[in-house]
Amino acid sequence: MKFIASTLILLLSASLTLADVRFESKKLEDNIYTVFGAGGFTGGNHLLISGDDGVILVDTSMPDYADMLIATIDDLVDEDEVDFLINTHLHADHVANNGFFADEGATIIAHQGTYDTLKNKGLVSGGGVSDAGENMLPHVVFSQSMTLYLNGLTIELSHIPNAHTLSDIIVYIPEKNMIHVGDMLFNGIFPFIDLNNGGDVDGYIAGQKQILDMIDDETKVVAGHGPFASKADLKKAHDMLVDARSIIAMHKNKGKSEDEVVEANPLKKYHDDWNWGFITTERMTRQVYRGL
Numbered sequence: 001m002k003f004i005a006s007t008l009i010l011l012l013s014a015s016l017t018l019a020d021v022r023f024e025s026k027k028l029e030d031n032i033y034t035v036f037g038a039g040g041f042t043g044g045n046h047l048l049i050s051g052d053d054g055v056i057l058v059d060t061s062m063p064d065y066a067d068m069l070i071a072t073i074d075d076l077v078d079e080d081e082v083d084f085l086i087n088t089h090l091h092a093d094h095v096a097n098n099g100f101f102a103d104e105g106a107t108i109i110a111h112q113g114t115y116d117t118l119k120n121k122g123l124v125s126g127g128g129v130s131d132a133g134e135n136m137l138p139h140v141v142f143s144q145s146m147t148l149y150l151n152g153l154t155i156e157l158s159h160i161p162n163a164h165t166l167s168d169i170i171v172y173i174p175e176k177n178m179i180h181v182g183d184m185l186f187n188g189i190f191p192f193i194d195l196n197n198g199g200d201v202d203g204y205i206a207g208q209k210q211i212l213d214m215i216d217d218e219t220k221v222v223a224g225h226g227p228f229a230s231k232a233d234l235k236k237a238h239d240m241l242v243d244a245r246s247i248i249a250m251h252k253n254k255g256k257s258e259d260e261v262v263e264a265n266p267l268k269k270y271h272d273d274w275n276w277g278f279i280t281t282e283r284m285t286r287q288v289y290r291g292l
């Protein structure tokens with residue numbers, strides 16, 4: 001009985017947790033929204049644009065949430081299909097529902113490196129690599145930049161080389177002074193720099209600088225993870241990373257091993273604000289050390 005009761009409590013709390021996960025949105029302009037998970041992890045933040053040419057969605061959310069995402073899109077723009085899906089980079093939490101949307105008729109647009117990684121390596125997540133179905137492969141790819149003229153907008157896609165991964169792109173809409181920067185910004189939390197998939201500390205810093213030079217104080221910035229952002233938020237994240245890099249480089253240049261640097265806890269001043277479940281202060285220290 002005790003076992004049954006505790007199992008029941010476990011089941012109840014599990015279903016409560018799942019029921020809590022939802023999408024929320026913020027209207028940026030008429031027919032343009034950012035959509036993001038709440039109450040649990042659904043994947044990277046989205047940009048949603050609707051208009052005469054169809055529905056454009058940036059990033060896919062995680063497998064469990066495809067139907068919920070479609071329902072949210074239906075609520076917001078009265079459409080239940082995505083026509084153009086843009087992947088900001090190769091990670092699972094940005095591409096995992098590619099197959100779902102492709103089967104529903106979406107054209108998937110991504111950097112060549114996202115295509116190559118899905119085809120040759122598979123679906124890469126923080127937990128490892130799993131098989132990627134053929135229907136997950138993007139249909140339209142580019143290497144440097146590409147412009148979409150859709151829904152009366154200029155949508156500029158630009159590659160940021162070797163930064164968070166090997167296949168990062170940013171999505172910039174100059175008429176609306178709006179940008180989705182993918183995982184070039186973890187807003188208010190330590191960034192993940194995926195050294196195993198083409199990520200690079202100095203590339204990440206250079207990429208953020210490039211974006212900072214493109215935008216102004218009024219630009220609406222959608223971060224890959226974390227709350228809706230501004231240039232000031234990106235600047236803050238950039239300054240933190242530049243500082244973290246220089247502190248850890250100083251330790252490394254003194255000949256300290258990775259473990260010795262972790263032991264010295266050189267990023268402790270950032271811990272309270274920037275540490276989070278996936279990229280802890282220790283993991284941040286290790287990835288910057290390894291990335292130098």
Ligand SMILES: [Zn+2]
Pocket residue numbers: 089091164183
């Ligand atoms: Zn990512």
